[in-house]
Amino acid sequence: MGGKRKKRTKIIKPKPKLPKTFECPRCGRIAISVEIKNGIAHIKCGNCGLSADIEVPPVFDEANAYGKFIDLYLDGKLEIKESNKEESTNEGEDKQVHTTT
Numbered sequence: 203m204g205g206k207r208k209k210r211t212k213i214i215k216p217k218p219k220l221p222k223t224f225e226c227p228r229c230g231r232i233a234i235s236v237e238i239k240n241g242i243a244h245i246k247c248g249n250c251g252l253s254a255d256i257e258v259p260p261v262f263d264e265a266n267a268y269g270k271f272i273d274l275y276l277d278g279k280l281e282i283k284e285s286n287k288e289e290s291t292n293e294g295e296d297k298q299v300h301t302t303t
């Protein structure tokens with residue numbers, strides 16, 4: 203009896219937690235964290251220190267807030283707050299400078 207072997211792969215990926223880390227429009231790292239409190243989304247990049255607070259409707263979740271943040275950022279309508287770290291870690295500059303020659 204040759205039984206057909208069907209691979210039944212049920213693709214169920216339970217996502218216990220939404221990743222609240224997004225790509226930073228400035229440094230390109232996945233280091234943007236979004237925290238929504240009282241209608242204000244606090245957005246901060248853990249890598250380059252880019253941060254902003256934007257007003258969001260109550261229905262917005264982190265991803266929505268991030269989307270709005272990106273829109274505003276790209277439009278240049280965003281008040282960027284630099285988080286002034288007192289770290290002087292200027293060593294290891296891995297900035298990729300694209301210069302078209």
Ligand SMILES: [Zn+2]
Pocket residue numbers: 226227228229230231233247248249250251252
């Ligand atoms: Zn950044």
